[in-house]
Amino acid sequence: MIASNKVYDILKGIGLNLYERKIWVSLLARGTSNVGELSQISKVPRSRSYDILQSLSDKGFVIIQNSKPIKYVAIEPIEALERAKKKMQENITQKTERIDDLKKSSSMKELKSIFNKGMKIISSEDMNGSIKGRHLHRQQIRTMIKSANSKINIIATQDEVKEMHNTHYETLKNAKDNGVDIKIATVSNSNNKKEINKLKEIANVRNLGTHANQIDGGFFVVDGKEIIMGLTNSKLVHDTQHVAFWSKSNHAAKNIFDPIFNTVWTGSKQI
Numbered sequence: 001m002i003a004s005n006k007v008y009d010i011l012k013g014i015g016l017n018l019y020e021r022k023i024w025v026s027l028l029a030r031g032t033s034n035v036g037e038l039s040q041i042s043k044v045p046r047s048r049s050y051d052i053l054q055s056l057s058d059k060g061f062v063i064i065q066n067s068k069p070i071k072y073v074a075i076e077p078i079e080a081l082e083r084a085k086k087k088m089q090e091n092i093t094q095k096t097e098r099i100d101d102l103k104k105s106s107s108m109k110e111l112k113s114i115f116n117k118g119m120k121i122i123s124s125e126d127m128n129g130s131i132k133g134r135h136l137h138r139q140q141i142r143t144m145i146k147s148a149n150s151k152i153n154i155i156a157t158q159d160e161v162k163e164m165h166n167t168h169y170e171t172l173k174n175a176k177d178n179g180v181d182i183k184i185a186t187v188s189n190s191n192n193k194k195e196i197n198k199l200k201e202i203a204n205v206r207n208l209g210t211h212a213n214q215i216d217g218g219f220f221v222v223d224g225k226e227i228i229m230g231l232t233n234s235k236l237v238h239d240t241q242h243v244a245f246w247s248k249s250n251h252a253a254k255n256i257f258d259p260i261f262n263t264v265w266t267g268s269k270q271i
Contacts, residue, residue, distance in 0.1 A: 002029050002041075014084070015059075019044045019052045024061050027074045034069050060084040128247035130231075134239040137230065138167055140246055144222045145171045151181045153261040155208075155218040158187040159234060165195035169202075176202040185261070185268050186218075196271060206268035221261055224254040 003025045011021045022042035027033055030041070035053065039046040053072055056062040060083030063073040075083065102108060131137050145152065145168060152175065156164060161184065164172075176182055182203035188196055199205055208215060219229035228246045247253070 002026060014081075015088075016061075019048060020056055020061075023049060023052050024056055024074075027062060027072055028077065030074070032065075032071055032073050034071050038072070058087075060087045128245070128249060131228075131244040131246055132240075132242070134234070134242040137228070137242060137244040140228055140244070141168060141220060142171050144220060144226055144228060145175050147226075148175050148180045148222045150179075150223050152183070152223075153221040153258060153265075154182070154184045154186075155215065155261060155264060156184060156186045157216060157218055158189060158192050160218050160230075161186040161199070162192050162195050165192075165199055169198065172199075173202045183261075183265060185264050188271050200271065205271050206265060207271050208264065208268050215264075219257060219261075221253050221257045224258050225250050227253045227257050 007025070008021050011024070012018075016024065019042075022044050023038050026038050026042040030037065033041075035046060035049045038044070038053070039049045042049075044052060053062060053064070057064050057072075061075060061080045063075060065071040065073055074080075131140055152172075154164070164184075172182060184199060184203050184205045185208055186192075186196070186205065188205075188207040196205055216233070217230055219227055221227050226246075226248045228244055231243045231245055232241070234242065
């Protein structure tokens with residue numbers, strides 16, 4: 001192995017797949033090389049090496065020499081990473097613009113029509129699943145808040161209420177401005193006093209009181225129709241390993257989670 005496992009892990013973190021990592025590090029070790037040599041050094045199949053090197057070139061890590069046979073030139077690592085970063089930024093800008101254009105186009109009507117037809121043949125109880133990763137959990141919460149029509153009931157730990165303030169305050173405020181009733185039962189203390197005071201401007205917030213020591217997690221219930229809850233302890237798992245459960249089951253939301261919330265809410269104290 002030319003580089004340490006730590007280096008390969010870091011390169012994975014910036015988006016290089018296994019073959020890209022192996023070939024790029026091998027090319028760095030040679031300076032200039034051809035497909036056959038790089039395939040042999042990296043132990044990447046020759047049939048895949050052409051595509052991998054083209055991918056590395058597209059990402060800014062490699063220069064292709066127009067020679068016979070074709071040779072590949074390594075770029076100094078810092079320069080290569082700067083090129084790669086610039087290319088990623090350009091790609092993100094282009095894709096963002098394409099997404100915005102798609103949202104405004106006639107194709108969006110067709111996609112929404114396809115979705116609405118599909119929804120008609122699906123029972124709401126079938127709309128559920130697990131969500132892996134805290135980022136996707138946050139995104140789903142944001143989507144649920146934006147879709148709320150009448151009420152949002154929330155139970156949150158002291159850490160979750162701080163994250164709610166930092167991540168979802170504006171979305172919750174917009175819901176409040178649209179007439180949505182927001183209730184939050186949480187743990188109030190000196191660590192989250194500032195966040196709770198801010199949330200009180202847009203929601204009815206209560207202290208869990210006697211329930212505080214019994215609850216180490218929370219959930220959202222939207223309109224008595226949709227729920228989401230975390231299944232892992234944020235202090236014990238990495239954000240990428242976090243798991244949440246989401247469901248559009250009317251039965252679960254209206255007949256299980258809303259009654260649980262109401263019981264907790266009744267036993268909570270006004271802040």
